[in-house]
Amino acid sequence: MINKKRFIAVIGGSQPSPQEVQFAEEVGRELAKRGALLVCGGLGGVMEAACRGASLEGGVTIGILPGESRQAANPYVQVPIVTGIGYARNLAVVKSAQAVIAIGGNYGTLSEISHALQGGIPVIGLNTWSLSRNGQQDNSITIAQSPAEAVNKALSLAI
Amino acid sequence: MINKKRFIAVIGGSQPSPQEVQFAEEVGRELAKRGALLVCGGLGGVMEAACRGASLEGGVTIGILPGESRQAANPYVQVPIVTGIGYARNLAVVKSAQAVIAIGGNYGTLSEISHALQGGIPVIGLNTWSLSRNGQQDNSITIAQSPAEAVNKALSLAI
Amino acid sequence: MINKKRFIAVIGGSQPSPQEVQFAEEVGRELAKRGALLVCGGLGGVMEAACRGASLEGGVTIGILPGESRQAANPYVQVPIVTGIGYARNLAVVKSAQAVIAIGGNYGTLSEISHALQGGIPVIGLNTWSLSRNGQQDNSITIAQSPAEAVNKALSLAI
Amino acid sequence: MINKKRFIAVIGGSQPSPQEVQFAEEVGRELAKRGALLVCGGLGGVMEAACRGASLEGGVTIGILPGESRQAANPYVQVPIVTGIGYARNLAVVKSAQAVIAIGGNYGTLSEISHALQGGIPVIGLNTWSLSRNGQQDNSITIAQSPAEAVNKALSLAI
Numbered sequence: 001m002i003n004k005k006r007f008i009a010v011i012g013g014s015q016p017s018p019q020e021v022q023f024a025e026e027v028g029r030e031l032a033k034r035g036a037l038l039v040c041g042g043l044g045g046v047m048e049a050a051c052r053g054a055s056l057e058g059g060v061t062i063g064i065l066p067g068e069s070r071q072a073a074n075p076y077v078q079v080p081i082v083t084g085i086g087y088a089r090n091l092a093v094v095k096s097a098q099a100v101i102a103i104g105g106n107y108g109t110l111s112e113i114s115h116a117l118q119g120g121i122p123v124i125g126l127n128t129w130s131l132s133r134n135g136q137q138d139n140s141i142t143i144a145q146s147p148a149e150a151v152n153k154a155l156s157l158a159i
Numbered sequence: 160m161i162n163k164k165r166f167i168a169v170i171g172g173s174q175p176s177p178q179e180v181q182f183a184e185e186v187g188r189e190l191a192k193r194g195a196l197l198v199c200g201g202l203g204g205v206m207e208a209a210c211r212g213a214s215l216e217g218g219v220t221i222g223i224l225p226g227e228s229r230q231a232a233n234p235y236v237q238v239p240i241v242t243g244i245g246y247a248r249n250l251a252v253v254k255s256a257q258a259v260i261a262i263g264g265n266y267g268t269l270s271e272i273s274h275a276l277q278g279g280i281p282v283i284g285l286n287t288w289s290l291s292r293n294g295q296q297d298n299s300i301t302i303a304q305s306p307a308e309a310v311n312k313a314l315s316l317a318i
Numbered sequence: 319m320i321n322k323k324r325f326i327a328v329i330g331g332s333q334p335s336p337q338e339v340q341f342a343e344e345v346g347r348e349l350a351k352r353g354a355l356l357v358c359g360g361l362g363g364v365m366e367a368a369c370r371g372a373s374l375e376g377g378v379t380i381g382i383l384p385g386e387s388r389q390a391a392n393p394y395v396q397v398p399i400v401t402g403i404g405y406a407r408n409l410a411v412v413k414s415a416q417a418v419i420a421i422g423g424n425y426g427t428l429s430e431i432s433h434a435l436q437g438g439i440p441v442i443g444l445n446t447w448s449l450s451r452n453g454q455q456d457n458s459i460t461i462a463q464s465p466a467e468a469v470n471k472a473l474s475l476a477i
Numbered sequence: 478m479i480n481k482k483r484f485i486a487v488i489g490g491s492q493p494s495p496q497e498v499q500f501a502e503e504v505g506r507e508l509a510k511r512g513a514l515l516v517c518g519g520l521g522g523v524m525e526a527a528c529r530g531a532s533l534e535g536g537v538t539i540g541i542l543p544g545e546s547r548q549a550a551n552p553y554v555q556v557p558i559v560t561g562i563g564y565a566r567n568l569a570v571v572k573s574a575q576a577v578i579a580i581g582g583n584y585g586t587l588s589e590i591s592h593a594l595q596g597g598i599p600v601i602g603l604n605t606w607s608l609s610r611n612g613q614q615d616n617s618i619t620i621a622q623s624p625a626e627a628v629n630k631a632l633s634l635a636i
Contacts, residue, residue, distance in 0.1 A: 007239075037238070062238065068254060068278065068404070079196075079221065080166075081240055082254040085247065085403040086386070087592065088565035092251075095227060095241040104611065107595035114588035115564065119227065127611050134581065134604045227563070244562040245545070246433065247406035263452065270432035274405065277425035286452050293422065293445050325557075355556075380556065386572060386596065397514070397539065398484075399558055400572040406562065410569075413545060413559040437545065 006036040007062075008154050009097030011112045012046025012105045012128075020104040023126050024049035026147035027101055032059025034155060039064065039097045041089065042073045042080060046103050051076030064093050091115045098158035101150045102128040102141070113141065122157035124150045165195040166221075167313050168256030170271045171205025171264045171287075179263040182285050183208035185306035186260055191218025193314060198223065198256045200248065201232045201239060205262050210235030223252050250274050257317035260309045261287040261300070272300065281316035283309045324354040325380075326472050327415030329430045330364025330423045330446075338422040341444050342367035344465035345419055350377025352473060357382065357415045359407065360391045360398060364421050369394030382411050409433045416476035419468045420446040420459070431459065440475035442468045483513040484539075485631050486574030488589045489523025489582045489605075497581040500603050501526035503624035504578055509536025511632060516541065516574045518566065519550045519557060523580050528553030541570050568592045575635035578627045579605040579618070590618065599634035601627045 008031055012024060028050035031038050038054045040047040042063020051061040055076040063077030066089045070080040083089040090108060094100050094116040102113055103126045116123050117140050124142045131138040142157065144150035167190055171183060187209035190197050197213045199206040201222020210220040214235040222236030225248045229239040242248040249267060253259050253275040261272055262285045275282050276299050283301045290297040301316065303309035326349055330342060346368035349356050356372045358365040360381020369379040373394040381395030384407045388398040401407040408426060412418050412434040420431055421444045434441050435458050442460045449456040460475065462468035485508055489501060505527035508515050515531045517524040519540020528538040532553040540554030543566045547557040560566040567585060571577050571593040579590055580603045593600050594617050601619045608615040619634065621627035 062240075064240065070255075079238060080255065081221070081223065081251060083242070083251040084254050085244065085250070085406045085562075085565065086568075087595070088244065088403045088406070088562065088568055091244070091563075091565055092240060092242040095243050096229075096239065107591045110608070111588050111591035111595060114584045114591055118564070118584035118588065130609050130612075131587070132607050132609075135607075244403075244406065244565045245409075246436070247403065247409055247562045247565070250404075250406055266432045266436035269449070270429050270436060273425045273429035273432055277405070277429065289450050289453075290428070291448050291450075294448075380558075382558065388573075397556060398573065399539075399541065399569060401560070401569040402572050403562065403565065403568070409562070410558060410560040413561050414547075414557065 006155060006158050007039050007097050008036045008158065009039040009093050009100045010046065010050040010103065011040065011093065011100060011109050012103035013109060014043055014045035014047070016045045016049070016104050020046060020127065021049045023103050023147050025053035027103065027126075027150055028053025028059070029057045030148055030151040032057035034151060036155065037062060039093060041066070041093050042077050044074055046105070048074035048076060062096070064089050064096065087111070094121055095119055097121060099124065099154040101126065101154050104128055121159060122154070124153045124157070126150050165314060165317050166198050166256050167195045167310075167317065168198040168252050168259045169205065169209040169262065170199065170252065170259060170268050171262035172268060173202055173204035173206070175204045175208070175263050179205060179286065180208045182262050182306050184212035186262065186309055187212025187218070188216050189307055189310040191216035193310060195314065196221060198252060200225070200252050201236050203233055205264070207233035207235060221255070223248050223255065246270070253280055254278055256280060258283065258313040260285065260313050263287055280318060281313070283312045283316070285309050324473060324476050325357050325415050326354045326476065327357040327411050327418045328364065328368040328421065329358065329411065329418060329427050330421035331427060332361055332363035332365070334363045334367070334422050338364055338445065339367045341421050341465050343371035345421065345444075345468055346371025346377070347375045348466055348469040350375035352469060354473065355380060357411060359384070359411050360395050362392055364423070366392035366394060380414070382407050382414065405429070412439055413437055415439060417442065417472040419444065419472050422446055439477060440472070442471045442475070444468050483632060483635050484516050484574050485513045485635065486516040486570050486577040487523065487527040487580065488517065488570065488577060488586050489580035490586060491520055491522035491524070493522045493526070493581050497523055497604065498526045500580050500624050502530035504580065504603075504627055505530025505536070506534050507625055507628040509534035511628060513632065514539060516570060518543070518570050519554050521551055523582070525551035525553060539573070541566050541573065564588070571598055572596055574598060576601065576631040578603065578631050581605055598636060599631070601630045601634070603627050
């Protein structure tokens with residue numbers, strides 16, 4: 001039964017470092033092993049590495065695409081959602097998840113982190129953004145040191 | 160392998176007639192039997208009846224929701240996508256499909272038919288809208304007389 | 319005071335017939351003369367002709383654009399709104415108006431008509447779509463025979 | 478001519494501190510005096526204070542609303558844009574501007590800052606978020622110490 005499973009989003013840049021690619025793939029593998037469904041933005045980089053990892057372990061991958069065509073999905077996306085709403089799909093990526101794992105990332109990833117925190121969805125960070133507001137540290141992003149720790153924290157914090 | 164399967168959207172009103180409910184459930188059953196994945200708006204009425212039918216035959220159901228919470232999904236939605244973009248999710252419902260089956264429906268359904276036709280996605284109609292433009296009949300909606308015929312036509316026209 | 323004025327949307331295709339261009343320009347002129355603000359999708363064809371008409375009479379024109387850049391606006395748009403959400407901006411065009419005038423148009427226009435009717439916003443049609451549902455004529459679109467009549471009806475029906 | 482003017486977005490929380498309210502009102506006043514058009518999310522708090530300031534100086538205010546009704550706009554919004562797309566309208570707020578002034582703010586404001594930086598739109602900050610990525614300070618937000626300085630910087634950096 002798919003519908004008893006956890007939905008976890010993996011977010012991150014389309015031009016990741018080699019370490020970020022490795023982290024993303026391990027996060028994907030680990031999510032699949034633990035029976036969670038992977039939600040992502042459906043494109044390349046961190047998204048593709050995470051989908052590849054999940055697919056290798058027989059997991060289900062959902063890619064919420066910005067454009068008008070399913071052809072843009074990376075080859076490991078099994079359920080492509082075609083939104084046609086551009087970067088506004090970033091909201092759907094995080095709001096469709098019960099927890100979010102952020103790996104590296106640029107401003108697009110930061111927008112996803114923001115939308116998740118705004119909606120009360122836990123965010124676990126691996127080498128990603130940190131925030132302070134008006135000079136004070138904001139500790140809303142839960143830090144993880146490894147892919148396995150990130151997945152553990154995501155599953156235990158999932159809403 | 161999910162990703163070799165067809166994605167077919169079923170659209171229609173949230174307050175269907177008894178016949179429309181029966182049609183939707185049969186369409187859902189038939190899609191599942193034929194191995195297609197069902198995409199819909201995730202709420203009640205035609206959407207719920209189609210998801211129920213698909214679930215009864217072991218099919219996969221995807222509900223693309225307008226609001227901010229997965230709780231709004233009908234109980235037969237297995238993959239809830241939470242968009243938070245209101246009626247703009249109507250676009251994502253049809254653009255995520257390779258063909259669309261419209262059953263009855265009100266103006267929301269008509270907007271989905273329009274977005275599908277605008278995007279070149281085939282629309283099959285069961286007791287639904289018909290259109291004319293500037294006094295001339297528009298025959299872009301393929302008419303079906305029964306749920307089985309609608310599913311046959313959707314699968315053969317799917318892009 | 320801008321904020322006591324009526325907001326009226328003008329919708330229609332990007333490749334209109336010569337008569338539709340003339341109608342759109344006259345509708346734009348007439349709206350400006352009557353002190354209404356023109357809302358549209360900001361691009362070419364009917365949208366541009368309506369904005370040109372309104373500008374020639376000193377009216378205010380608002381263009382709600384689908385893409386990521388204000389450069390795509392036609393030269394008569396004074397207030398470009400850049401949404402980045404593609405065709406989902408069609409909703410914003412009609413929901414930002416108190417009445418909608420549809421001139422000709424293709425499936426994109428039909429989606430705007432649908433979203434307006436779904437939201438209870440009056441639609442006045444000039445040579446545009448007509449609808450029937452399950453074999454019965456739907457008379458929700460108020461027919462006008464001339465640009466002046468369309469503007470009169472839009473202003474008197476505006477919510 | 479409206480269309481030769483600058484469009485500047487003012488973003489910030491709906492529950493601002495008294496100082497943030499004062500900053501927002503002064504930013505609004507200053508933008509109006511300098512002939513710029515004010516774009517905002519159209520609701521309360523920083524958005525309302527900025528619109529009030531601009532209105533007091535005869536400026537034009539544009540409110541891009543998340544919901545389905547223009548009634549939600551604060552009383553100083555002259556051009557209400559009704560999007561119906563929820564928080565996805567945050568993108569439209571910043572993409573419709575040539576520079577963005579952020580005053581205080583919570584995660585919604587942070588999402589707007591992110592979308593602006595992602596789109597190459599300059600962001601000027603008054604008592605707002607600061608960012609670091611993977612342990613390194615990100616200086617993309619231009620800091621201002623006063624409303625007048627924020628407006629000066631916004632107008633000089635506007636794209």
